[in-house]
Every structure is written in C-alpha cells, then in structure tokens.
Amino acid sequence: MKILICENYEHLSEVASNIIEDKITANPKCVLGLATGGTPEGTYQRLIDKYKQGSLDFSSVTTFNLDEYYGLNGRHPQSYAKYMYDKLFKHINIDINNTNIPQGDVDDIKKECKRYEEAILEAGGIDLQLLGIGTNGHIGFNEPNAYLKTKTHLVKLKEETINANSRFFEKKEDVPTRAITMGIKSIFRAKEILLLASGPEKAPIIMELLKGQLSTYVPASILNLHPSVTIVVDKAFIEYLKKQNVELSAI
Numbered sequence: 001m002k003i004l005i006c007e008n009y010e011h012l013s014e015v016a017s018n019i020i021e022d023k024i025t026a027n028p029k030c031v032l033g034l035a036t037g038g039t040p041e042g043t044y045q046r047l048i049d050k051y052k053q054g055s056l057d058f059s060s061v062t063t064f065n066l067d068e069y070y071g072l073n074g075r076h077p078q079s080y081a082k083y084m085y086d087k088l089f090k091h092i093n094i095d096i097n098n099t100n101i102p103q104g105d106v107d108d109i110k111k112e113c114k115r116y117e118e119a120i121l122e123a124g125g126i127d128l129q130l131l132g133i134g135t136n137g138h139i140g141f142n143e144p145n146a147y148l149k150t151k152t153h154l155v156k157l158k159e160e161t162i163n164a165n166s167r168f169f170e171k172k173e174d175v176p177t178r179a180i181t182m183g184i185k186s187i188f189r190a191k192e193i194l195l196l197a198s199g200p201e202k203a204p205i206i207m208e209l210l211k212g213q214l215s216t217y218v219p220a221s222i223l224n225l226h227p228s229v230t231i232v233v234d235k236a237f238i239e240y241l242k243k244q245n246v247e248l249s250a251i
C-alpha cells in the first residue's frame, strides 16, 4: 500500500488525475472504475482540463461506476448517472455506450446486479478503480456490517451515510435509503486501486485503514489485502496524526 501526501485538495486532485492520465496513455482501451461524491470532483475537473488541452483521449476508454441510489432514474438530478454525465462525461470524448452505471430504477434488482457484475467481467475487468471513502469506512456503498457481500448487490444505507450525503439533496428525507453497489470482490478484482481522502473528517478513518487491522466494520480495511493500492491524502491527515501524537511511520 502506497500513501501519497499532498499539500491540499487541489494538489490531491492533480496527483489523482495524473495517475489516471498515465493509465489511459499507457492503455487507451483501459477500463476505469469510477466513484462519485465530493472528493473526486476536482480529479474529474483536471481530467476535463487535460482533455481540452489535447493531452487525453477517452474515445476507447470504458468506465464502470461503483454505485447508484436505488429507485432513482438516471435523469434524476441526484442520481450518480446524472452526476457522472454533468461532472465528466459530457465534457470529454468518451463514448457514452462505454460508460456503465448500475440502473437504480429497475423492477428486477437481482437481475440488474447480475447483469452489472457480468458486464464488468465481459469488459475484461477493471484496470484502475478510483475510490472515495465514507467517514464510517464504506467503499462504494459497502457499509460496515457483520458481513460484507462480494458481488454487486442492493444495500441498506447507514444513518451516517444518509446524513453525510444529505448535503447533496434538498432535505434529508429525500436521500434514498438503499443503493446498488459493487461488492468487495467486484472492487477487489481491479488490478489497481486509487483511494482519495481529503480533509480532517476523513483523517480518523484513514488512520484506521492504515493500521492494517481487518474488520468488516471498516470495509476499507479489506484494501490491506489488495496487492496494488495507492492512497492519496492531503495535509489534513498529517495534522490529525500530529494531534494524536502519532508518526505516520509508526502506524
């Protein structure tokens, strides 16, 4: 596990976009796993800038998103499909047919989860998976629990996740209580993982993850088993460690 420490959010976004750029340059037909939430927004903006400057070509890239709110149509303003379209896809030359997001408004949820899982496999698996992290340690929408599901599945969101994500909705009651998410194995099959965490509120869970103790109650801790993980944090993490009197090398 590699940890990169950046000055601030802008720097973190630059570093993350450079890693993604390198991946696309090395393999223009690569398969990217994408994330939503506030954290990757800066990274997506940098990728758009690089595309506009002519240094990036997305025409042969395929993407798979981690998750989608259950019950939301892809055109719903708070759906992750709309997020991806607005924040990245509509600004670049990606073929929209090569972008994949679980469909949130299906009748047969089991069928949709199976279809999504198979689509990832058919595409040859994910080369680079971008991840954010919930303050409770969730990745995708794999919430802390006594057990973690391996494949794409329907999940009930935790109260803290609903609270955290309510900032994107008009009111908390509007936040869907369930979501479709790639499972731990779907994420783990990615050849490489890039996890971004910015700001003081993410520092405690990053410290927990770096401790290397595996727990299904900290789903991100499972990443300690993956052979190729890069975690990009900003200075807020180091400041948090200082307050705890902990040296990064001692974790």
Ligand SMILES: N[C@@H]1[C@@H](O)[C@H](O)[C@@H](COP(=O)(O)O)O[C@@H]1O
Binding pocket: 035, 036, 037, 038, 039, 040, 066, 067, 131, 132, 133, 134, 139, 140, 141, 161, 165
């Ligand atoms: N499902 C998403 C996650 O994939 C994301 O990592 C997390 C953190 O979001 P943020 O980056 O806004 O803190 O939020 C959501 O719950």
